[in-house]
Amino acid sequence: MPGRQLIMNFPVTATSHTLADYLARGGYQALKKALAMAPQDITKEVTASGLLGHGGAAFPVGRKWSVVKLNDNQPHFLCANADEGEPGTFKDRWILEHAPHLLLESMLITSHALQVRNAFVYIRGEFDLPYRRLAAAVEEAYEAGYFGERILGTDFACDIVVVRGAGSYVCGEASGLLSSVEGKRGYPRNRPPRLTVKGLFQRPTVVNNVETLANVAGIITMGAEAFKQVGVAKSPGTQLVSISGHINRPGVYEVEYGYPLKKFLFDDCGGILGGGKLKCIIPGGISTKVLTAEEIEPLTYDKASLEAAGSQLGSGGMIAIAEGTCMVRLLQVMLRFYHHESCGQCTPCREGMGWMHRIIDRIVGGKGVPEDIERLYTISKLNDGTTICGMGDAAGYATVGILNKYRDEFEYFIEHKRSKLSGNLEAPVHA
Amino acid sequence: MPEIFINGQPVQAADDETVLQAALRNGYFIPYFCWHKSLSIHGNCRICGVQPEGKNWVEIACNMPVAEGMRVLTDSDLVREHRKATMQFITLNHPVDCGICDKAGECTLQDYHFEYNGGRSISIDAKVRSTKHVELSKRIVLDNERCILCTRCVRFTREISKSNALGVKQRGDESLVRASEDGAFDRDAYSDNVIDICPVGALLSRSFLHQARVWYLKPTPSVCPGCARGCTVNLWHRKPEWKLRALDPKQNVSIARVTPLENPAVNGLWICNKGRDLAPIFERARAEQPMLKGQPTDLPGAIAAARGLIAGAKQPVALVSSWGSNEELAAFAGAFRDRFATFVKADHLPADGEPLQDDLLIRADKNPNTAGARALFGDAPAAFAEGTDLVLVWGEGCNFAGLPRGAKVIFLNAYLQPENGHADAFIPISIQTERSGHYTNFEGTVSAFAACFPKPPSVADAEQLFAELAPPAGRRA
Numbered sequence: 001m002p003g004r005q006l007i008m009n010f011p012v013t014a015t016s017h018t019l020a021d022y023l024a025r026g027g028y029q030a031l032k033k034a035l036a037m038a039p040q041d042i043t044k045e046v047t048a049s050g051l052l053g054h055g056g057a058a059f060p061v062g063r064k065w066s067v068v069k070l071n072d073n074q075p076h077f078l079c080a081n082a083d084e085g086e087p088g089t090f091k092d093r094w095i096l097e098h099a100p101h102l103l104l105e106s107m108l109i110t111s112h113a114l115q116v117r118n119a120f121v122y123i124r125g126e127f128d129l130p131y132r133r134l135a136a137a138v139e140e141a142y143e144a145g146y147f148g149e150r151i152l153g154t155d156f157a158c159d160i161v162v163v164r165g166a167g168s169y170v171c172g173e174a175s176g177l178l179s180s181v182e183g184k185r186g187y188p189r190n191r192p193p194r195l196t197v198k199g200l201f202q203r204p205t206v207v208n209n210v211e212t213l214a215n216v217a218g219i220i221t222m223g224a225e226a227f228k229q230v231g232v233a234k235s236p237g238t239q240l241v242s243i244s245g246h247i248n249r250p251g252v253y254e255v256e257y258g259y260p261l262k263k264f265l266f267d268d269c270g271g272i273l274g275g276g277k278l279k280c281i282i283p284g285g286i287s288t289k290v291l292t293a294e295e296i297e298p299l300t301y302d303k304a305s306l307e308a309a310g311s312q313l314g315s316g317g318m319i320a321i322a323e324g325t326c327m328v329r330l331l332q333v334m335l336r337f338y339h340h341e342s343c344g345q346c347t348p349c350r351e352g353m354g355w356m357h358r359i360i361d362r363i364v365g366g367k368g369v370p371e372d373i374e375r376l377y378t379i380s381k382l383n384d385g386t387t388i389c390g391m392g393d394a395a396g397y398a399t400v401g402i403l404n405k406y407r408d409e410f411e412y413f414i415e416h417k418r419s420k421l422s423g424n425l426e427a428p429v430h431a
Numbered sequence: 432m433p434e435i436f437i438n439g440q441p442v443q444a445a446d447d448e449t450v451l452q453a454a455l456r457n458g459y460f461i462p463y464f465c466w467h468k469s470l471s472i473h474g475n476c477r478i479c480g481v482q483p484e485g486k487n488w489v490e491i492a493c494n495m496p497v498a499e500g501m502r503v504l505t506d507s508d509l510v511r512e513h514r515k516a517t518m519q520f521i522t523l524n525h526p527v528d529c530g531i532c533d534k535a536g537e538c539t540l541q542d543y544h545f546e547y548n549g550g551r552s553i554s555i556d557a558k559v560r561s562t563k564h565v566e567l568s569k570r571i572v573l574d575n576e577r578c579i580l581c582t583r584c585v586r587f588t589r590e591i592s593k594s595n596a597l598g599v600k601q602r603g604d605e606s607l608v609r610a611s612e613d614g615a616f617d618r619d620a621y622s623d624n625v626i627d628i629c630p631v632g633a634l635l636s637r638s639f640l641h642q643a644r645v646w647y648l649k650p651t652p653s654v655c656p657g658c659a660r661g662c663t664v665n666l667w668h669r670k671p672e673w674k675l676r677a678l679d680p681k682q683n684v685s686i687a688r689v690t691p692l693e694n695p696a697v698n699g700l701w702i703c704n705k706g707r708d709l710a711p712i713f714e715r716a717r718a719e720q721p722m723l724k725g726q727p728t729d730l731p732g733a734i735a736a737a738r739g740l741i742a743g744a745k746q747p748v749a750l751v752s753s754w755g756s757n758e759e760l761a762a763f764a765g766a767f768r769d770r771f772a773t774f775v776k777a778d779h780l781p782a783d784g785e786p787l788q789d790d791l792l793i794r795a796d797k798n799p800n801t802a803g804a805r806a807l808f809g810d811a812p813a814a815f816a817e818g819t820d821l822v823l824v825w826g827e828g829c830n831f832a833g834l835p836r837g838a839k840v841i842f843l844n845a846y847l848q849p850e851n852g853h854a855d856a857f858i859p860i861s862i863q864t865e866r867s868g869h870y871t872n873f874e875g876t877v878s879a880f881a882a883c884f885p886k887p888p889s890v891a892d893a894e895q896l897f898a899e900l901a902p903p904a905g906r907r908a
Contacts, residue, residue, distance in 0.1 A: 168602075185599065190474040190494045344580060344599070344606035346475040351520040354604040358556045375553065382516040385488050386477055 002268045002301075003256025004230050006218045006238050007211070012098050017133050019140040022101040028146060030217040034109040035154050037220075039070055042113035046216060048224035050236045054091075055081055055209030056285060056315040057390075058235075058303055067196035068114050068204045077205040078116040079181065080107055080213050082123040082130070083165050083172035086285035087337060089317030091240035092210040094252040096123070096130035099214065100137035104160070106216035108146060111158045114206055118159050121210075122177050125165040135162055169341035173389045174207035175199075176343065187345045188389035211240055211316075231257030235303040239316045245282075246273040246322035246427035257302040264301060265320060273427040276322040280405070284314020286334050287394030289401030290321075311401070322427045326419040327406040331399065332360045333425065338395040348383045349392035355379055356399065363410065366417035373410050376403060433499040436484070438506060444497040451479055451492035454505060461505050462514060462543050464521075464630045465581035466493040469700055470590055476521070476581050478543065480513045481505050489513045511547070518548035524559040524604060525631070526576045534632030536645040540579065559604055567597070568616040570623060570637050570704065573608060578633035580606050584625035591701065592791070594619035608633075620786045620793060623707045624700075627690055636707070639688045647673045648687050653880040654870050655689070655706040656754055656863060659796035661872035662698035662706055665690045666864065668883050684884040686710040686864070696876050703793050705785070716847040718859040719889045725852035730889055737841045737856040738900050741770070744821035744839070750776040750813055752826025752843075753798035756868025757877065759893040760800070763825070764807045766901035771823065774813040775804040778828040794873055803871035824854075825893070843893060860893050861886040868894075 001008070015021050022028070034042055047062025068076055080103060084092040095103055107119050123131055138160055141147050149157045163181050165171050171180045175189035178200045189195075199205025215237060219227045228236045235257040241264075244250045248270030255264060265271070265278065272278050278293040289311040291299070299305050303313050321330070339357035344350040356379050359372050380396030387393065403410065412420035435444050437459045444453035449472070454461050464476035472494050480489030484502035489510060492503070504510060522544060529535040561575035580599065585608065588596045596616035600607045610616035626634045650665035667687045669675065674683050689709050691702040721733035728736075741747060749771035751763055767773070779797040781787055788795040815822075815835045822834050823841045831850050834840065842854035845862045865886035869877050886892065 190472070190491070192494070192496065339603060342603040344601070344603045345473075347477050347517060347520045347579070350580065350604050350606065351523045354559065355520075355523060355554060355556065362556065369555070378553065382520070386480065386513065386517075388474060 002253055002259045002264045003238065005254045005256075006227075006230060007095065007099065007102065007214055007240060008252075008254040010099075017098050017100055017137070019101055019137070019144060022099075026221075027101055028105055030220040031105050031108050031146070032152060034112055034220050035152055035156055039113045039115060042109060042220065045224050046113070046219055049219045049227040050224075050234075051212065051215055051219065051227070052235055052237075052303065053209055054211040054215075054239060054316065056086065056287070056312075058313055061208065061212055064196060064208070065110075065114060065206060067194065068206060070115055072204075075118070075201075075203050076114050076116045077200040077203055078107060078111050078114060078119040079174075079177065079200060079205060079207045080119070080121040080210050081172060081174065081177055081207055082121055082127070082134075082210045083177060084124055084127075084210070084315075085169040085172040085341075086287065086315045086317050087334075088242065088244055088282060088319045089285050089315040090242040090244075091252050091316050093127060093130050094240060094242075095210050095214050096127065096134050098133075100134045101141065102214050102217055103134075103210055104137055104141050104146070106213045107160065108151070108158055109216050109220055110206070110208070110213060112156055116206075117157060118161070120181055120200070121160065121162045122171070122181055123162060123164055124172075125167045131162070131164060138162060168343070169337075170343040170389065170391060173391065176389065177207060178205060185343075187343055188391075190388055209315075232300070232302050232304075235313075239301070239313065241301070241316045241318050243269055243318040243320065245319040246276065246325070247271070247320040248273055255301050257300075259301045261296050261299045261301045261305075265296075269320070272320065272322045274322070276324065276427060279321045279323045279325055281321065282317075282319040283311050285317040286319070286337070286398055287390075288312045288314040289397055290405060292405055324421050325425060325427070326421050326423045327402055327409045328360070328364060328413045328419060329423060329425055331402050332357075332364050334398055334402075335360050335395070338391070338398075342391065346388045346392075349387045349395075352379045352383045352392065353395060356395070363413055368410075368414035368417075370411070370414055372414065373403060373407065433497050433501070435497050435499075435501040435503070438504055439502075446497075448497050449493055450481060450495040450497055450501070450503055453497055454481075454492065459505055461492050462547060463493060464539060464543075464579060465583060467583050467586075467628060470583060470586040470628075473582055473586065476517070476579065478514060478517045478521070478547075480510060480517070482507045482509050514543075514547040515550075518544060519553060521579050522548070522552060523554055524561075524576070525579065526558065528577070529632075531641075532577065532632035533635055533639060533641065533645075534577075534629070538632055539630035561605075562607065565609075567608075567610045567634070568619070568622055570707075571616070571626065572635050572637060572640065574633050574635065575607050577631050578608055579631055580608070581630060582608075583628045583630070584608060584634060587625050587628060588616070588619060588622075591624070592619050592621040594622075596622070597625070620703050620705075620789070621701055621791065623704050624691070624702070627700075636688065638707070638710075643669070643687045650690070650692075651881050651883045652692055653863070653883070654799060654878045655702060655709060656799035656870070657703070657705040657709070657712070657797065658792075659794040659798065659801055659873040660698060660792050661799050661870050661876070661878050662702045662792060663692040663694040663878050664702055664706055664709070665692045666709070666883050685714055686883070694878070697872060697874075697878060698792055701792065703786075703791075705793075713862055713864055717862075717887070717890075718844055718847050718851050718857075719887050721859060721889065722852060722854070722857040724855055730858070730891060733856055733858050734891070734896070734899055737858060738902070740821055740839050740841055740856060741767075741823070741900060742902050746816060746818045747771045747821040747823065748813075748815055748819050748838075749773045749823040750825065750829055751804055751808060752776065752778050753801040753804050754778045754826050754863070755800060755804065755893060756863075756866070756880075757800065757803045757871060758868045759897070760804050760807050762894045762897040766897040767823075768807075770902075772816065773808045774811060775801065775808050776813065776824075776826065776828055777801070778826045780828065796873065799872070800870040802873050802875060803869075803877075806871065843891075843896070845890070858896065859890040860896065861890050866892055866894075 052058040171186040180186040339353040342353040383392035474494040482504040565573040648667040
């Protein structure tokens with residue numbers, strides 16, 4: 001495994017997700033410790049740990065939490081974002097399937113810190129096993145008295161509701177998610193107001209990614225200082241990386257921040273499928289910019305390093321792409337996704353996604369014109385920062401990332417009406 | 432009162448305002464589609480972007496609360512570029528079929544296209560086709576290709592009319608505004624307002640569909656006589672300079688459509704569907720022939736006969752119209768207050784199935800000036816004393832069978848009615864669209880209406896008529 005482990009630190013067995021096994025691993029001890037602490041001390045500890053959000057934006061968790069004012073005579077809400085929809089990302093699924101109690105314990109600690117009486121988990125509708133495991137875990141936790149009134153004999157009370165989504169990418173955006181929990185159409189909301197000021201049912205709400213929350217219990221157990229010893233200074237801790245694509249050993253890996261990226265790809269994941277060469281990687285879900293094989297050479301896996309290379313950590317959904325893959329067709333698949341998932345609320349994304357999809361379809365269909373490349377750039381630019389949520393920007397980043405680095409493939413495709421390479425997305429087999 | 436700076440100029444904003452509101456109130460125009468002053472902020476059209484001074488991005492003004500010392504630019508290069516880009520997106524799949532669109536001439540999209548875009552589309556792909564002429568209700572059709580999904584109509588049914596009848600189906604560029612399947616939009620008594628607030632020609636009125644180009648019409652301010660609310664409305668009819676000769680000339684003196692006339696004191700921005708249907712109320716078959724017991728006569732003859740009946744009566748009773756204007760009622764009071772025992776009559780009663788009363792606008796009293804009439808003549812129910820020998824009936828809604836036997840009847844009415852021919856003297860009178868005046872609504876607010884068309888020559892104006900019918904001073908019986 002690449003580096004130290006904070007979450008995947010136990011052997012997965014047929015019963016490792018149950019409460020009994022979790023207690024045997026020392027589960028719910030952090031909750032006991034946290035309930036003895038004052039709420040603001042928990043927030044202080046998490047802020048001191050430097051924990052960053054693992055959902056994609058890498059926003060400091062402590063800063064998000066500290067916006068919520070304690071004792072302000074109104075209910076607060078906590079919502080775990082388990083609507084893992086970013087293509088290439090399946091790390092939260094691992095936590096929900098194998099460590100659901102870690103999430104629940106962390107949510108209880110967070111609820112105590114933020115004075116939350118009602119917590120929610122918004123889980124992706126397509127998740128079946130994760131949902132059943134989580135629902136069973138919630139039941140176990142209620143029976144054992146970790147939820148409800150007077151938890152562990154203290155005055156702390158908390159209830160949890162698991163809400164299932166219905167298959168929308170945009171509902172993974174925090175405000176769209178809250179709209180969906182409220183029973184409305186999953187449209188993202190305009191900021192201001194921020195969700196930590198007016199979120200679910202117009203009350204202060206913290207929405208955190210499942211993996212982000214799962215780190216909270218560990219921080220309370222080991223303390224902020226010990227947590228900061230893992231990873232690197234600016235990104236402490238670890239990241240669950242779900243790697244897929246043209247790679248020999250796809251799956252979920254817990255990567256300590258600061259681990260060399262190339263070593264991770266070639267040693268831990270066994271290199272490129274079929275013995276091929278690496279062309280590029282998408283580092284954290286398709287909304288982050290691609291990094292070519294040369295670019296990743298010196299990189300370590302952490303926020304500062306990837307951002308210096310012009311990309312992002314994203315959601316940890318890494319996709320390896322082998323030499324010989326047609327980037328035009330890759331972009332077509334990506335734009336088809338964005339077109340399909342645009343919620344249609346605000347103009348630039350609603351019209352722009354379909355427009356880009358039609359252009360790339362035309363190029364792949366052999367009817368591209370040279371101006372189409374500029375047109376894709378223009379639409380990406382017009383979407384940047386003009387939409388309600390980040391989806392318009394994300395599609396633009398992805399498009400511009402690929403166009404900047406593989407423009408020659410697009411020009412070739414438009415001129416010759418066929419791919420410069422084999423035209424395949426599947427990994428070419430090398431003898 | 433925070434002070435903000437728009438294009439470098441100081442502007443006094445209210446505490447709870449947004450930059451868009453403060454700008455509009457102070458004469459700085461920022462374009463907007465989805466924002467509407469009576470609806471919640473949705474911020475989805477993105478055209479209202481302004482540039483925070485010193486920054487290289489735009490933010491939407493409709494969702495930007497003012498803060499002391501805030502500095503924004505509404506006319507920078509970046510803002511112009513942003514508007515142009517947004518118009519490119521909005522018109523990307525819009526059919527631009529202004530030539531056959533009822534909204535052309537008063538369309539926000541058309542105006543902004545000329546103002547902020549002007550160029551051709553940079554797209555070379557085919558437009559996305561969508562459903563056309565979708566029947567949202569019996570009154571409204573929707574053209575989804577023209578729809579820009581600003582969701583003003585959806586918000587209207589949720590926040591104003593509370594019918595929750597409209598929503599958005601599907602997603603992305605296949606999103607469709609649709610009515611709920613339980614027929615709630617058919618029952619929504621305010622549904623036609625969505626036609627006015629639609630910034631494009633997507634929502635269209637069945638009754639006005641392809642009837643007229645708006646630039647051939649002019650609005651005359653008027654008051655809806657449909658109920659005691661007295662909503663102020665615009666009656667749209669052909670401009671005098673655009674008279675039709677070859678087509679049906681009747682259209683020159685008919686109401687093409689009715690729209691609300693904004694009036695915070697009475698109806699705000701809205702009117703109900705009954706108010707939209709004033710044309711069929713006003714344009715019923717008119718009575719234009721003065722008659723004496725069914726025998727045609729001319730207007731002076733009928734007036735003379737009526738004057739004689741009044742002069743000779745010992746115990747006359749008058750039933751005055753609650754559709755009369757304040758001026759007409761005052762003229763009646765001036766001429767006959769001492770002569771007649773006067774009662775106020777309800778000209779119109781609620782029709783079958785008509786919404787009776789609600790919290791928004793509709794009132795149970797279906798007459799526009801009951802309050803004005805009662806102020807002059809009291810609110811006692813009609814009673815006929817023993818020996819009543821003359822009844823003057825003004826307006827519709829009188830139960831003639833209930834009048835005392837043997838009493839003579841003078842009837843003033845504007846529409847064809849069987850009773851016209853039975854009256855001892857029948858004098859046709861003008862209708863609201865042929866005269867000007869004022870109504871007092873149930874809250875005591877007085878609103879004015881103006882004449883749209885000339886009255887037919889053979890009918891009388893009630894205001895002058897009462898002066899002519901009155902016995903000359905000094906010879907009063």
